[in-house]
Amino acid sequence: xxxxxxxxxxxxxxxxxxxxxxxSFSPETPTDRRVLVLLDDLAIQSSHSLFFKSLQSRGFDLDxxxxxxxxxxxxxYGQYLxxxxxxxxxxxxxxxxxxxxxxxxxxxxxxxxxxxxxxxxASDLIREIxxxxxxxFDEDSNALVIDHTSYAVSDTEGxxxxxxxxxxxxSNVILGSKKIEAPVLFQGIGHTINPTxxxxxxxxxxSPSAYSANxxxxxxxxxxxxxxxxxxxxxxxxxxNARVLISGSLSIFSNRFFRSGVQKAGSAIKxxxxxxxxxxxxxxxxVFHERGHLxxxxxxxxxVGEADEPAVYRINDDLEYSIDIYExxxxxxxxxxxxxxxxxxxxxxxxxxxTLSTDQKxxxxxxxxxxxxxxxxxxxxxxxxxxxxxxxxxxxxxxxxFRHNEYERFIPAAYPYYxxxxxxxxxxxxxxxxxxxxx
Amino acid sequence: MARSTSKDAQALxxxxxxxxxxxxxxxxxxxxxxxxxxxxxxxxxxxxxxxxSFPFNSFLxxxxxxxxxxxxxxxxxxxxxxxxKEFKDLPPERAFADFVLCNLVLHLVIMNFLG
Numbered sequence: 001x002x003x004x005x006x007x008x009x010x011x012x013x014x015x016x017x018x019x020x021x022x023x024s025f026s027p028e029t030p031t032d033r034r035v036l037v038l039l040d041d042l043a044i045q046s047s048h049s050l051f052f053k054s055l056q057s058r059g060f061d062l063d064x065x066x067x068x069x070x071x072x073x074x075x076x077y078g079q080y081l082x083x084x085x086x087x088x089x090x091x092x093x094x095x096x097x098x099x100x101x102x103x104x105x106x107x108x109x110x111x112x113x114x115x116x117x118x119x120x121x122a123s124d125l126i127r128e129i130x131x132x133x134x135x136x137f138d139e140d141s142n143a144l145v146i147d148h149t150s151y152a153v154s155d156t157e158g159x160x161x162x163x164x165x166x167x168x169x170x171s172n173v174i175l176g177s178k179k180i181e182a183p184v185l186f187q188g189i190g191h192t193i194n195p196t197x198x199x200x201x202x203x204x205x206x207s208p209s210a211y212s213a214n215x216x217x218x219x220x221x222x223x224x225x226x227x228x229x230x231x232x233x234x235x236x237x238x239x240x241n242a243r244v245l246i247s248g249s250l251s252i253f254s255n256r257f258f259r260s261g262v263q264k265a266g267s268a269i270k271x272x273x274x275x276x277x278x279x280x281x282x283x284x285x286x287v288f289h290e291r292g293h294l295x296x297x298x299x300x301x302x303x304v305g306e307a308d309e310p311a312v313y314r315i316n317d318d319l320e321y322s323i324d325i326y327e328x329x330x331x332x333x334x335x336x337x338x339x340x341x342x343x344x345x346x347x348x349x350x351x352x353x354x355t356l357s358t359d360q361k362x363x364x365x366x367x368x369x370x371x372x373x374x375x376x377x378x379x380x381x382x383x384x385x386x387x388x389x390x391x392x393x394x395x396x397x398x399x400x401x402f403r404h405n406e407y408e409r410f411i412p413a414a415y416p417y418y419x420x421x422x423x424x425x426x427x428x429x430x431x432x433x434x435x436x437x438x439x
Numbered sequence: 440m441a442r443s444t445s446k447d448a449q450a451l452x453x454x455x456x457x458x459x460x461x462x463x464x465x466x467x468x469x470x471x472x473x474x475x476x477x478x479x480x481x482x483x484x485x486x487x488x489x490x491x492s493f494p495f496n497s498f499l500x501x502x503x504x505x506x507x508x509x510x511x512x513x514x515x516x517x518x519x520x521x522x523x524k525e526f527k528d529l530p531p532e533r534a535f536a537d538f539v540l541c542n543l544v545l546h547l548v549i550m551n552f553l554g
Contacts, residue, residue, distance in 0.1 A: 414494040416486050417501030420479050424504045431472045
């Protein structure tokens with residue numbers, strides 16, 4: 001009997017713990033994150049160690065596995081084992097274990113983050129995963145991005161596939177507030193962004209003189225990908241706030257590129273260190289939600305002069321609305337400061353649209369008069385900004401008309417009308433009397 | 440065709456007055472009552488044009504009470520007029536009772552709507 005009780009207790013405990021075992025990024029449990037790194041070759045672990053060390057120093061628990069390891073899996077008993085996945089296995093044709101293309105896409109669909117490092121000779125599997133994320137790699141499997149004007153100067157003349165690019169996306173939230181001075185070294189394949197996808201952003205674009213072709217063969221026909229349409233590194237923020245980083249080069253993450261100096265062709269400045277480390281560290285902070293992840297809490301609204309939230313408002317009530325917005329900084333929730341957060345009082349269309357005032361400490365507030373229209377309204381905050389997770393809050397609230405006894409009585413302007421109505425009644429009595437006694 | 444002059448208008452007015460002098464007194468009382476009601480309505484409309492239509496329900500009930508009174512009075516006048524053959528079988532007492540009842544209903548509604 002006592003065994004049964006123990007068992008029951010264990011089952012109940014598990015049911016309560018289940019939500020906390022889930023590992024995707026959630027505002028409640030944003031720390032202690034596990035990352036699965038899938039490699040072609042364990043040598044990458046040491047040749048790209050600077051990138052991995054920067055992740056580990058920020059508290060990520062990296063789990064290195066060979067991509068064809070038959071024991072790897074992303075989830076067990078329906079629970080994901082990892083928060084994020086790094087695919088540094090550009091040539092893999094089929095993953096080991098239970099991982100396949102659908103499993104990886106499900107992983108992203110459930111809100112987890114993904115970094116894809118493709119490279120020359122990227123496999124069809126990696127290309128298909130990238131296509132599902134909204135970027136298309138150059139179909140020619142031997143093609144590399146070539147740039148004869150903004151290549152990185154090196155001792156040997158080379159084939160100009162080692163590019164020094166400094167065409168970054170202009171966003172402090174994605175690349176950090178510190179400007180990246182040195183160009184980023186890139187050697188790999190180019191991709192284009194699927195024009196139907198509005199969620200993909202080019203973070204690092206090729207220069208207008210770049211093109212994608214096989215450097216070893218003669219160019220017989222015009223290359224299909226040219227100019228700044230070529231994206232070198234792209235990011236995706238899905239509608240569920242999962243973030244994906246897609247790079248056409250694996251060596252961009254390598255220690256060799258991190259440490260190497262760089263001089264862009266045609267430029268006299270020689271940088272001691274390439275921009276790769278800063279670029280990828282900042283970008284990985286964004287991908288792993290250490291920047292630009294917003295949460296809204298303490299949504300409150302009440303009538304002016306009252307503290308409690310009413311279940312219903314009356315037309316023409318004056319009300320106050322407030323909300324706290326925080327941004328995850330990697331270690332704690334910091335107040336988010338902006339001056340463009342807007343509130344809608346919405347029924348089919350916004351009847352009131354107000355920019356919220358802020359106290360610069362993450363508290364946003366406003367007050368307004370309920371419109372002279374009754375019905376079921378919503379308080380809506382729709383906040384979509386480049387690089388930030390989208391905030392979409394709505395709270396339903398009914399608005400009722402005046403009650404019968406809430407109308408104004410004895411209005412001075414209406415006294416003549418009252419007088420007329422009563423004089424008609426008095427007149428009726430007088431008329432009746434005169435009419436009847438007139439005989 | 441002879442041109443109309445102010446003399447014609449005067450003659451018309453004179454004949455109207457002399458004909459009206461022959462009207463029974465009880466009908467004259469009703470006429471006075473109707474004029475009183477219509478004038479009160481007119482004053483309110485002028486007032487509304489000046490001040491604005493803000494308590495519109497009050498305005499409506501004030502004006503409609505006047506117009507309703509006038510209409511009921513006119514109905515009473517038609518029914519008690521001896522020259523009116525249509526209501527020759529209706530006793531004037533019955534007509535007056537109808538008038539009183541309708542007035543009660545009218546003013547009940549007006550009081551509700553006055554605000």
